[in-house]
Amino acid sequence: xxxxxxxxxxxxxxxxxxxxxxxxxxxxxxGLTYCIIKSLYxxxxxxxxxxxxx
Amino acid sequence: MTxxxxxxxxxxxxxxxxxDRCTGCGACxxxxxxxxxxxxxxxxxxxxxxxxxxxVFKVDNGKPFPDTEVCYIPKPCMQCDGRHMEGHSPxxxxxxxxxxxxxxxxxxxxxIYTRCFGCRYCMAACPYHARKFNWWDxxxxxxxxxxxxxxxxxxxRGVVEKCSFCYHRYQKARDKAYVEGRDEIAENxxxxxxxxxxxxxxxxxGDLHNPEHEVYELSRSKKAFRLLEKLNxxxxxxxxxxxxxxxxxxxxxxxxxxxxxxxxxxxxxTASH
Amino acid sequence: MTTPAIPEGVKRCSTRKFAIWxxxxxxVLLWGVYAMFLVWYKGLNQTGMNDxxxxxxxIWADLAxxxxxxxxxxxxxxxxxxxxxELKNIINYAVIIGFICYSSALLILALDIGQPLRGWxxxxxxxxxxxxxxxxxxxSVYFGVLTIEFIPVVLENPKLDRVPFLHHLSHNxxxxxxxxxxxxxxxxxxxxxxxxxxxxVLYGRPFSFREGLLIWPWTFFxxxxxxxxxxxxxxxxxxxxxxxxxxxxxxxxxxxxLLGKISGWMxxxxxxxxxxxxxxWAVVTAPSKGFALMDFYTNNPVYGIWILIAELVxxxxxxxxxxxxRKGRENNTLLLTAMILAxxxxxxxRWVMVLQVMAAPLLPFxxxxxxxxxxxxxxxxxxxxxxxxxxxxxxxxxLPVFPQEKELNPGN
Numbered sequence: 220x221x222x223x224x225x226x227x228x229x230x231x232x233x234x235x236x237x238x239x240x241x242x243x244x245x246x247x248x249x250g251l252t253y254c255i256i257k258s259l260y261x262x263x264x265x266x267x268x269x270x271x272x273x
Numbered sequence: 274m275t276x277x278x279x280x281x282x283x284x285x286x287x288x289x290x291x292x293d294r295c296t297g298c299g300a301c302x303x304x305x306x307x308x309x310x311x312x313x314x315x316x317x318x319x320x321x322x323x324x325x326x327x328x329v330f331k332v333d334n335g336k337p338f339p340d341t342e343v344c345y346i347p348k349p350c351m352q353c354d355g356r357h358m359e360g361h362s363p364x365x366x367x368x369x370x371x372x373x374x375x376x377x378x379x380x381x382x383x384x385i386y387t388r389c390f391g392c393r394y395c396m397a398a399c400p401y402h403a404r405k406f407n408w409w410d411x412x413x414x415x416x417x418x419x420x421x422x423x424x425x426x427x428x429x430r431g432v433v434e435k436c437s438f439c440y441h442r443y444q445k446a447r448d449k450a451y452v453e454g455r456d457e458i459a460e461n462x463x464x465x466x467x468x469x470x471x472x473x474x475x476x477x478x479g480d481l482h483n484p485e486h487e488v489y490e491l492s493r494s495k496k497a498f499r500l501l502e503k504l505n506x507x508x509x510x511x512x513x514x515x516x517x518x519x520x521x522x523x524x525x526x527x528x529x530x531x532x533x534x535x536x537x538x539x540x541x542x543t544a545s546h
Numbered sequence: 547m548t549t550p551a552i553p554e555g556v557k558r559c560s561t562r563k564f565a566i567w568x569x570x571x572x573x574v575l576l577w578g579v580y581a582m583f584l585v586w587y588k589g590l591n592q593t594g595m596n597d598x599x600x601x602x603x604x605i606w607a608d609l610a611x612x613x614x615x616x617x618x619x620x621x622x623x624x625x626x627x628x629x630x631x632e633l634k635n636i637i638n639y640a641v642i643i644g645f646i647c648y649s650s651a652l653l654i655l656a657l658d659i660g661q662p663l664r665g666w667x668x669x670x671x672x673x674x675x676x677x678x679x680x681x682x683x684x685x686s687v688y689f690g691v692l693t694i695e696f697i698p699v700v701l702e703n704p705k706l707d708r709v710p711f712l713h714h715l716s717h718n719x720x721x722x723x724x725x726x727x728x729x730x731x732x733x734x735x736x737x738x739x740x741x742x743x744x745x746x747v748l749y750g751r752p753f754s755f756r757e758g759l760l761i762w763p764w765t766f767f768x769x770x771x772x773x774x775x776x777x778x779x780x781x782x783x784x785x786x787x788x789x790x791x792x793x794x795x796x797x798x799x800x801x802x803x804l805l806g807k808i809s810g811w812m813x814x815x816x817x818x819x820x821x822x823x824x825x826x827w828a829v830v831t832a833p834s835k836g837f838a839l840m841d842f843y844t845n846n847p848v849y850g851i852w853i854l855i856a857e858l859v860x861x862x863x864x865x866x867x868x869x870x871x872r873k874g875r876e877n878n879t880l881l882l883t884a885m886i887l888a889x890x891x892x893x894x895x896r897w898v899m900v901l902q903v904m905a906a907p908l909l910p911f912x913x914x915x916x917x918x919x920x921x922x923x924x925x926x927x928x929x930x931x932x933x934x935x936x937x938x939x940x941x942x943x944x945l946p947v948f949p950q951e952k953e954l955n956p957g958n
Contacts, residue, residue, distance in 0.1 A: 233674055247729055321599075401908075405597055431659070522911050
């Protein structure tokens with residue numbers, strides 16, 4: 220699954236298959252990262268806002 | 274002959290088994306067991322659990338006595354070349370972990386035991402049941418471990434194994450030739466254990482590309498055929514028989530069809546090229 | 547009863563009753579776990595498989611649960627991408643059922659390999675030409691997607707929801723769910739298809755071999771289409787069963803009917819394609835290999851032509867016609883019968899494409915191969931069912947799975 224592994228070949232089959240795999244993994248990874256960072260930000264800003272009230 | 278190169282460096286090792294000569298003695302099986310460290314269990318009643326790289330089948334013509342005729346069919350791995358003769362044998366292309374491979378220089382289909390993780394997809398793909406699974410870890414009777422062949426690794430539970438045309442013998446012969454400064458190995462330098470063990474010389478082995486090898490002519494004989502040719506697996510194991518009923522046992526025919534309608538084995542192979 | 551961990555405004559049974567229920571199902575689960583450890587410890591000799599049956603009950607179970615779990619990706623597709631708002635009332639449950647199905651499939655796959663510790667070879671040393679590689683990758687990644695889809699539902703538990711970060715995470719995951727759903731649809735298309743491809747590419751096996759488009763045999767497309775058609779039927783079936791067990795209505799009938807209508811048309815189109823495929827196989831593909839259709843359905847104690855009729859007509863065309871008719875859908879009994887038939891039909895299809903492929907002899911001097919699973923195989927196949935029931939019980943008790951529950955049960 221990586222270019223440094225014995226079976227890897229720079230052929231069309233590997234490019235299409237692994238290309239699709241890494242593309243899907245990137246989208247999932249990016250989506251998750253966005254959600255986690257945004258949630259951390261939301262939590263921080265909301266808590267900041269709350270403490271300002273007190 | 275289209276792309277079948279004559280006496281090229283690329284070998285196509287194959288086997289021709291003369292069924293008219295085979296007596297069903299089983300020496301080929303014994304030779305194979307001993308040579309390849311094939312394990313066995315105390316109870317071998319269920320043959321679908323037995324490990325055997327080569328198994329002799331008994332078939333008959335279905336007629337009552339005194340017209341009964343019997344034929345024995347030794348069946349190793351067919352070492353298929355695949356539909357388009359490019360090495361995509363039924364098993365090689367399906368293995369998810371590249372644990373089985375088609376060796377381009379020899380045409381031998383190999384099995385890498387330490388790579389196989391035992392999904393058994395290759396077994397499902399093989400129409401000849403040539404692939405065997407290690408349902409148990411091998412257990413050798415007392416002292417037998419000392420007699421194992423050091424050139425062949427023993428296999429562990431949970432992996433698939435199969436006939437390799439005694440590939441280790443090819444490697445040994447090639448090493449010997451290299452040391453002696455030769456490029457080619459002679460026909461008799463590389464022979465699998467089953468061919469050597471056969472007392473009636475029913476099994477002939479060699480390079481199907483090489484006109485000097487006996488198998489070249491034999492595989493082109495009118496009596497030659499292969500198992501399940503219609504599947505286009507292109508086996509490198511040929512059989513010879515003079516009996517039409519035996520020929521009929523080798524493939525499936527629709528009503529009205531007969532083996533006589535088929536092209537000779539080597540021509541069928543060329544046509545599917 | 548209500549506790550701080552139970553969603554507000556809904557009624558759940560007492561802890562004692564719930565514990566007894568879990569204990570009963572847990573006992574079955576433990577039986578399966580025991581069998582699972584036997585298989586891992588002693589090896590695949592604990593099964594009824596042999597060299598003719600390299601694939602057997604487990605592979606069927608895998609194919610079947612993945613097809614039935616297809617309700618998650620197809621409902622997700624309809625909800626988030628097509629925009630069928632009504633389906634928001636069942637999507638949570640579809641995701642949970644999908645999660646159970648896919649985790650079960652992965653567990654069974656982990657059991658079904660001779661060297662489980664080498665299971666990672668399928669990823670690391672991937673042969674991109676093997677359908678099984680495609681299955682392994684898409685299935686694992688899609689299971690990740692299902693987990694991501696499941697997380698927001700879990701985070702809506704009242705206790706967890708009070709944690710600010712988790713509250714925001716749940717909200718933000720909901721916001722971008724369409725992206726995950728779309729990725730899930732993409733992955734599902736390929737792994738559902740490649741599961742069909744597993745049998746379809748076997749050119750040494752005329753019973754399963756199919757021609758196709760480029761590298762994909764027709765079974766690739768048939769498997770994807772049928773999973774999309776029948777997956778939602780399974781979601782509705784499980785929802786209905788949950789309603790019966792809990793004794794309350796959880797989802798409005800209109801939602802069932804809408805899914806029934808979509809499933810009906812999907813099933814009908816699938817059946818047309820499947821019948822065409824079967825016809826071409828019977829008159830062209832199989833005869834070219836020397837087999838007449840009836841060669842595959844005679845001379846054995848199990849596989850008669852009845853199985854083809856059951857799959858294509860009784861559990862195929864009949865439910866399709868019921869589901870596409872308004873009268874059929876509006877009659878609850880008919881609607882449910884059709885959906886159960888469709889589910890059985892797809893299970894027969896997956897069975898045939900695994901077990902019958904192995905059973906049919908190829909050499910004329912060989913007989914049909916018969917197979918009987920051992921108790922270990924049966925127990926480990928029932929194990930995911932018990933696990934699924936436990937997960938569903940926990941989810942139903944502690945998570946707001948059904949948005950319409952409060953409205954449908956106002957007395958609580």
